[in-house]
Amino acid sequence: DAFREAKANGFSVTVVRKGEVEMNVDERLEEVEEALVEVGSRIYHDKITRERSVDIDALMKGVLGFSVPDKKRLLKKKKKKKKKDR
Incomplete structure (x- = not known):
């Protein structure tokens, strides 16, 4: 009951295991x-x-347009490059 009441009043409640x-x-x-x-506090x-x-990764893709x-x-690129070099 105390937990629900505290949450309803806007208090942040930390439950300790x-x-x-x-x-x-x-x-x-x-x-x-x-x-x-x-x-x-922790x-x-x-x-x-x-x-x-x-x-x-999300920042680079969304904002800068780069994707990792x-x-x-x-x-695939390495294999393709090796075939091309032969």
């Missing part, structure tokens, strides 16, 4: 909170990095 944060019974609440914040930064990453030749095409 079991075993992702090691906690001991005798740990202080501040230490546990610090570990959870660290995991949440997940958030990984998400931003993925969103900002650029696919160079695949291996089959390169091999």
Whole structure:
């Protein structure tokens, strides 16, 4: 219920999997909170990095009009060139 309510109010919720944060019974609440914040920050930064990453092949093809030749095409060109040189 808390998860759904937080999402409905526009909060970003990070779900921590079991075993992702090691906690001991005798740990202080501040230490546990610090570990959870660290995991949440790591997940958030990984998400931003993925969103900002650029696919160079798509960029070259879409913006610059170049496409990265695949291996089959390169091999065909090499074979054709060898036959032509003979």
